[in-house]
Amino acid sequence: MKSRQTTQNWLYCTLVGVLGLYASTYDAMVDRMTARFLLDARMIGILMSVYAAGSLTSVLLSGMLSDSIGxxxxxxxGGAVLTLGVSLVATAGSVPLLMAGLFLAGMGFGPCESIGSALLTDENPGGETRWMNISQIFFGAGAIAAPVAAVWYASLPGRxxxxxxxxxxxxxxxxxLAILSTSRGRLSKPEGVKRELNLFGVLKNREFLLYAVMVCVYLCYEALAPAYFKQLFLLRGASEQTAGLAISIFWAAMIVFRFVGVFMDGKELFCIRWFTPMIILGVxxxxxxxSDGVRLIGAAxxxxxxxxVWPMLYVLAARLFPDRSGAAFAMMMLFTMAGKTASPALFGTLVNNVPVTIGLCAALAALLTGCAWYASKRYAPGASALAAR
Known part of the structure; x- marks a missing residue:
């Protein structure tokens, strides 16, 4: 039984890794989508927001249902819808079909990431932080490989x-397919649980609400970084390969500090307070x-x-609601996707200035740092476990 659970854990981590592969490929290819349909470059932000809106919608639905139907x-x-959506984006011959495919891809992406993470925490009591960080390391690994590989692959003749x-x-x-084949006998509805559909109830907890706002702020700048890094490098005269390398370096640096997170149980707010200011320096x-070489250091x-930030905030939130992890993760993901949906259009398309957009990322990082310091002062160590109500 333990061996079977371990197999499932690694399969879910692999799925999260594939999500990173897709997300980073999308970031690297979104400008080619606009070029194919002769769209203005400002439409990059709109395409990103359509995709994120799909995720926002699905997370709301999956959070309401996951604790009751399984x-x-x-x-x-979610995996089935994601496969369909990405395939539609790849074959779209018109802008409406492209938009529909992006929305469906977002619909599938949201529950795979949020509810998959909740499942890992549910099925690994005592090892939640370990598996949460491992899954995000997989995500980062997929994201690292994707940009350079995708640009290279798409540039081949006939590709x-x-x-x-x-x-x-x-x-x-x-x-x-692998997860389905190893899930026999584990697809029934959960027994002995309260069929609570109102996931917004978790927001009554003020500490949880603070973490939800913090993750929204975080996604505002994380959502912008990969695509606008590429635009900045191209604006400064770099090659497309170098611009793609900047995205890979960004994800590589992120994964290094998620390795650190595996060993920082109980020090989540400490990590957020002291590591987030690196973003301001990077900007x-x-x-x-x-030079491009020094600029790559900024991306790192x-x-x-x-x-x-992302795994630490989710761990903090999950500790507040151990019996409603699906609702807690979904609400956190709802705030995550709210930031990801609004940010590209507000700070990207409307600003319409790449350096200014990247500068705004530093301001958002400063805001998040302030929130982390407030949380450290307001909620003493160990208070999280007593705050659920």
Whole structure:
């Protein structure tokens, strides 16, 4: 039984890794999508927001249902929708079909990430932090490999961004098939649980609400970073390969600090307080550097600052509601996707100035740092476990 559970854990981590592969491929290819349909470059932010809106919608639905019908069912449904959506994006011959595919891809992505993470915490009591960080390390590993590989693959004769997306769709499908084949006897509805559908009830807890707002702020700048890093490098005269390398370095730096997170149980707010300011330094280097090499260091610093935030905030939130992990993770993901949905359009498309957009990321990072210091003062160590009500 333990061996079977371990197999399931690694399969879910692999699925999260494939999500990282797809997310980063999408970031690297979104400008090619606009070029294919002769859209203005400002439409990059709109496409990103359509995709994020799909995730926002699905997280709301999956959070309401996962604790009552079973998280494994929700994750498998999300995987199937994600495969369909990515395939539609790859084959779209018109802007409406492209938008529909992006929305469906977001619909599948949301529950795979949020409810899959909740499932890992439920099924590994005592090892939640370990598996949460491992899954996010997988996500980062997929994201690291994708940008340079996708740009290279799409540049081959007879290939395009569609070919790279088909590879992602196939990887999602294989994970879905493997998880389904090892889930026999584990797809029934959970017994002995309260059929609570109102996931917004968790927001009555003020500490949880603070963490939800913090993760929203975090996603505002994390959502912008990869795509706008690429635009900044191209604006400064770098090659597309170098611009893609900047995205990979960003994710590589992030994954390094998520390794650190495996050993920082109980020090989550400490990590957020002291690592997030690296983003401000990274932005300064990105904007002021005179060479691509130094500018790549700025991308790394930005990634270091992002590394601990997402998993740490989710761990803090999960500890508040151990009996409603599906609702807690879904609400956190709802705030996550709210930031990801609004940010590209508000700070990207409307600003319409790449350096200013990246500068705003530093301001958002400063806001998050302030929130972490407030949380440390307001909620004493150990208070999280007593705060659920």
């Amino acid at each position: 998280k494994r069912r929700v994750v498998l449904s 395009s961004y569609s070919s790279a997306l088909f590879v992602c769709a196939g990887a999602v499908f294989l994970c879905w 300064a280097v990105l904007l002021l550097a005179k 610093l930005f990634g270091f600052g992002c590394g601990p």
